Amino acid sequence: MQFGLFSVGDVTPDPTTGRTPSEHERIQAMTAIALKAEEVGLDVFATGQHHNPPFVPSAPTTHLAYIAAQTERLLLSTATTLITTTDPVRIAEDYAFLQHLSGGRVDLMMGRGNTGPVYPWFGKDIRQGIALAVENYHLLRRLWREDVVDWQGKFRTPLHGFTSTPRPLDGTPPFVWHGSIRSTEIAEQAAYYGDGFFHNHIFWNIEHTAQMVGLYRRRFEHYGHGAAEQAIVGLGGQAFMAGTEAEAKRFFRPYFDNAPVYGHGPSLEEFTRATPLTVGTPEMVIERTLGFADAVGDYQRQLFLMDHAGLPLDVVLEQVEILGREVVPVLRREFEARRPVSVPSDPPTHASLVAEGPQAPHHLVAPARTAADRAAARAG
Amino acid sequence: MTRRIVVVTAGLSNPSSTRLLADRIADAVTTQVSARGERAEVEVVELRELAQDLATTMTTGGMPTPRVAQARDLVASADGLVAVTPVFTASYSGLFKMFVDVLDTDALNGVPVVVAATAGTSRHQLVLDHALRPLFTYLRAVVVPTGVFAATEDFGGGESDRLGRRIAQAAAELASLVVAETGAVGGFVPREDDLAAPRRRSSGNGVDEDVTDFETLLGGLGQ
Numbered sequence: 001m002q003f004g005l006f007s008v009g010d011v012t013p014d015p016t017t018g019r020t021p022s023e024h025e026r027i028q029a030m031t032a033i034a035l036k037a038e039e040v041g042l043d044v045f046a047t048g049q050h051h052n053p054p055f056v057p058s059a060p061t062t063h064l065a066y067i068a069a070q071t072e073r074l075l076l077s078t079a080t081t082l083i084t085t086t087d088p089v090r091i092a093e094d095y096a097f098l099q100h101l102s103g104g105r106v107d108l109m110m111g112r113g114n115t116g117p118v119y120p121w122f123g124k125d126i127r128q129g130i131a132l133a134v135e136n137y138h139l140l141r142r143l144w145r146e147d148v149v150d151w152q153g154k155f156r157t158p159l160h161g162f163t164s165t166p167r168p169l170d171g172t173p174p175f176v177w178h179g180s181i182r183s184t185e186i187a188e189q190a191a192y193y194g195d196g197f198f199h200n201h202i203f204w205n206i207e208h209t210a211q212m213v214g215l216y217r218r219r220f221e222h223y224g225h226g227a228a229e230q231a232i233v234g235l236g237g238q239a240f241m242a243g244t245e246a247e248a249k250r251f252f253r254p255y256f257d258n259a260p261v262y263g264h265g266p267s268l269e270e271f272t273r274a275t276p277l278t279v280g281t282p283e284m285v286i287e288r289t290l291g292f293a294d295a296v297g298d299y300q301r302q303l304f305l306m307d308h309a310g311l312p313l314d315v316v317l318e319q320v321e322i323l324g325r326e327v328v329p330v331l332r333r334e335f336e337a338r339r340p341v342s343v344p345s346d347p348p349t350h351a352s353l354v355a356e357g358p359q360a361p362h363h364l365v366a367p368a369r370t371a372a373d374r375a376a377a378r379a380g
Numbered sequence: 381m382t383r384r385i386v387v388v389t390a391g392l393s394n395p396s397s398t399r400l401l402a403d404r405i406a407d408a409v410t411t412q413v414s415a416r417g418e419r420a421e422v423e424v425v426e427l428r429e430l431a432q433d434l435a436t437t438m439t440t441g442g443m444p445t446p447r448v449a450q451a452r453d454l455v456a457s458a459d460g461l462v463a464v465t466p467v468f469t470a471s472y473s474g475l476f477k478m479f480v481d482v483l484d485t486d487a488l489n490g491v492p493v494v495v496a497a498t499a500g501t502s503r504h505q506l507v508l509d510h511a512l513r514p515l516f517t518y519l520r521a522v523v524v525p526t527g528v529f530a531a532t533e534d535f536g537g538g539e540s541d542r543l544g545r546r547i548a549q550a551a552a553e554l555a556s557l558v559v560a561e562t563g564a565v566g567g568f569v570p571r572e573d574d575l576a577a578p579r580r581r582s583s584g585n586g587v588d589e590d591v592t593d594f595e596t597l598l599g600g601l602g603q
Contacts, residue, residue, distance in 0.1 A: 130597075134601060185597065265435065265440055274445070
């Protein structure tokens, strides 16, 4: 199973000092957090993509390449890549290039973005969000899988005789996740292609997350990619840890109470009850996280949001240290102990996809069993 | 067949004149449904008890608290709705609107609704037609022609009891719609051809498992 960090990349004032980091400091902090992730034995670092303040990560592949140059094992990913407003041609080229630079240590998570004004800045309309995600991603698959593409669609200039360069590393496109909180169409999309499904989870109750994952799993099986329990699932979560629960709460409460995403609404206690946020000891985080698998089934990737609520960098690095040294080793052991042999431990990686060979379903634009296939199977 | 009547009331004090009016309308609806040979079951959503839950739901990106989820289920499964609010600053109260704002926009499709309001003076009575009626029309509810407005002086009643007559009138209009059959006979007309078929309703709780097949989504874009 893979464990890692995902960062939104928000510039948030530290409410205890009133100090707001500069964009430069925040970018450097995200890099330091990613490097720390590898140092303490985590597997993945995923960055957000945003094009509006107070967020800094507008150039994910630039940043991930910089991190790749300073790491050896860390898998670089996104949370999320805006498939709606980013030209799929640029996604195809940028991430193939990143594959080459990083030696294949790349996967991506597609997301739509929920900020209305961002869409028109890129010539798009949020009301077409789902349709954009569907059309753009299908084109992206073709660009990575067909050397020469002739294409016409609703939202982009047609392509005639177009070759996206460089071609994916070893002719093998990166593995893709689709992130969605509430949109069932996106769970359906992930299932159709046999891609991974990631539920951000951090602002939702586990019952809701479990319903979305359950839908994806059933449809994954429906499309012939394997049994429902073999579908590739990732979850988000967030925590703040200290030696005792009281100490963790004492330190984190002013951050929670004032954070733009948490504060001025429910109490810390109400929010930790309702969502994955765990503020307490490493043991509490372990127990809470293991419980996710009871709700969504055995899964393959757990990402934690640790640089939230305006916490200063030194505190975040210390939190990542505790996560990597004390929490994740236990989680690895316990998650594998409960996992049936038929359920994959890890999501597909570049190495595993290359090993499957060029005839594997991963290399098909549309690997799903079609309605015609299903009818034929029923007819026996 | 039992018809489920849900009463949403936004009074703040206890006892509140808004709740008094809500109860009178609910009783009248029960009587009118019974008069049509059916049984009515009334459930009351006191919005004052949900005030903090509504604020929490608003500040957590729409994740409903368990109590908000329960209230949404009630409304989305109602056969008829009675909505009563005090008039605050020339409109429905903020608490009342917060509740309407957490409802799914498909929660009240085609549902018969009585709108009612209380105020200190009858000068506010157009709130029914300028604020409440368009609100529920937006939600595709069927607002009955008679709204019920009660200023403080109306609770005096007197011999004419105009308020009582108005309540009975609104209740009768609601009861007629609540007991009426809707749509085609099941299985007789294929659903997609049945132009009179009611729109599906949703509480907004939980995930809609009825997804559009992805091949259809892709095909719709010509891919």
